[in-house]
Amino acid sequence: MTEISATEPPVLEVRDLVKDFGGLRAIDHCSLSVQEGKITGLIGPNGAGKTTLFNLITGYFTPDSGRVFTDGADITSLPPHGVFRRGICRTFQIPREHGTMSVLENLMLVPPDQLGEQFWNCWLRPGAVRAQEREIRAKALEVLDFVNLTHLAHEYAGRLSGGQKKLLELARTLMAEPRLVLLDEPAAGVNRTLMKKLSENIEYLRRERGITFLLIEHDMDLVMDLCDPVIVMSEGRRLMEGHPDEVRNDPTVLEAYLGGQYGAA
Numbered sequence: 704m705t706e707i708s709a710t711e712p713p714v715l716e717v718r719d720l721v722k723d724f725g726g727l728r729a730i731d732h733c734s735l736s737v738q739e740g741k742i743t744g745l746i747g748p749n750g751a752g753k754t755t756l757f758n759l760i761t762g763y764f765t766p767d768s769g770r771v772f773t774d775g776a777d778i779t780s781l782p783p784h785g786v787f788r789r790g791i792c793r794t795f796q797i798p799r800e801h802g803t804m805s806v807l808e809n810l811m812l813v814p815p816d817q818l819g820e821q822f823w824n825c826w827l828r829p830g831a832v833r834a835q836e837r838e839i840r841a842k843a844l845e846v847l848d849f850v851n852l853t854h855l856a857h858e859y860a861g862r863l864s865g866g867q868k869k870l871l872e873l874a875r876t877l878m879a880e881p882r883l884v885l886l887d888e889p890a891a892g893v894n895r896t897l898m899k900k901l902s903e904n905i906e907y908l909r910r911e912r913g914i915t916f917l918l919i920e921h922d923m924d925l926v927m928d929l930c931d932p933v934i935v936m937s938e939g940r941r942l943m944e945g946h947p948d949e950v951r952n953d954p955t956v957l958e959a960y961l962g963g964q965y966g967a968a
């Protein structure tokens with residue numbers, strides 16, 4: 704992994720974001736940053752604003768004020784596909800697979816600007832279209848192998864189990880060769896075996912490919928194992944950030960987040 708100089712801007716910076724829904728302030732002057740090559744956990748009680756923050760970062764929502772930067776460049780006003788082209792990919796809390804397409808087709812759809820999308824290319828440059836399709840297919844098969852879904856390549860995506868759909872979501876982000884992946888509750892509804900696999904894959908991608916992750920997760924075991932640092936959100940703001948052990952033992956976190964559910968931990 705390349706050393707990051709102290710002056711290099713973070714791969715993601717959220718600066719003083721505000722988002723209201725009617726009278727409800729979901730994001731309240733929230734500022735945080737994500738450093739390259741890390742797996743940063745984003746935790747907090749239900750309604751803390753975690754998913755709203757993802758939607759603001761990825762262009763699905765427009766903030767009322769505040770800015771979002773990647774590598775120092777302002778991406779606040781970019782639409783979702785513009786953010787995607789900057790190498791920021793995301794998954795959703797509820798997987799958004801194309802249920803009536805095969806698992807393989809779901810992956811092959813991801814790379815943008817495919818020649819075959821323009822009908823004249825199919826007429827005028829059929830060789831180039833086929834060559835690109837072969838390349839994308841080979842890459843999709845490689846990604847499927849990585850997430851252990853090869854045996855389901857030709858299955859309808861809608862027929863996968865909840866855990867398999869989560870792996871497919873991760874696979875879809877990998878087709879885009881991302882720099883930063885935002886994962887929204889990757890472990891929700893996933894059995895322990897698949898969760899272990901998912902967790903190993905994420906760590907491998909960080910280590911070997913230098914992909915940076917920001918992940919929202921309620922499963923504390925996964926967060927404590929995988930993430931460093933961990934950012935805690937509460938009431939639309941960043942409450943604290945630290946090593947998993949610091950976060951686990953911080954009284955304000957216990958009060959805001961762990962209080963009810965993990966008070967005795």
Ligand SMILES: Nc1ncnc2c1ncn2[C@@H]1O[C@H](COP(=O)(O)OP(=O)(O)OP(=O)(O)O)[C@@H](O)[C@H]1O
Pocket residue numbers: 724727729747748749750751752753754755756
């Ligand atoms: N589209 C929306 N319209 C109105 N209110 C919304 C919308 N999206 C989120 N909210 C509200 O904003 C607040 C933050 O919600 P958000 O889903 O971001 O929290 P969260 O931390 O992701 O919660 P959870 O852990 O339960 O997923 C909540 O009060 C929620 O009801």
